Amino acid sequence: MKKVYYWLIRIVPAVIMLQTLFFKFTAAPESIALFTKLGVEPYGRIGSGVIELLAAILLLIPSKSFYGAILGIGTMISAILSHLFIIGINFNNDGGALFTLALVTFVCCVFVLFEERNKFSTFKKPN
Numbered sequence: 043m044k045k046v047y048y049w050l051i052r053i054v055p056a057v058i059m060l061q062t063l064f065f066k067f068t069a070a071p072e073s074i075a076l077f078t079k080l081g082v083e084p085y086g087r088i089g090s091g092v093i094e095l096l097a098a099i100l101l102l103i104p105s106k107s108f109y110g111a112i113l114g115i116g117t118m119i120s121a122i123l124s125h126l127f128i129i130g131i132n133f134n135n136d137g138g139a140l141f142t143l144a145l146v147t148f149v150c151c152v153f154v155l156f157e158e159r160n161k162f163s164t165f166k167k168p169n
Contacts, residue, residue, distance in 0.1 A: 048157060052107050055114050055150040056098040058143050066091035072134055079129050093117050101154065108158040114151035118144050 065073040066087050077083040100110025121144040125131050131141045
């Protein structure tokens with residue numbers, strides 16, 4: 043059961059991040075509107091897409107999921123803060139769907155980081 047749980051908490055955020063890439067990389071009007079409101083269109087849209095692609099790939103590689111979780115957490119913190127302070131939770135009448143997906147992704151990545159907490163001890167302190 044633990045293996046199923048471990049895979050599930052990695053697959054869910056990876057799938058969420060991967061499904062948003064279509065909108066970011068095809069310059070969908072909704073994505074352009076969002077990043078224009080943030081004032082970072084097109085570089086923010088494409089840059090965040092590349093980071094999310096890398097995070098999703100790393101999450102799906104068991105030995106690298108720790109790094110994918112770190113990237114996912116960082117990206118989702120910026121998405122959550124953007125929703126709270128700039129674009130609003132209910133952006134473009136989506137009923138808060140993007141905000142909810144960001145929260146789910148964030149929570150899953152935190153769980154992955156918790157599961158991989160033993161990798162924190164592999165970082166050596168300088169002498």
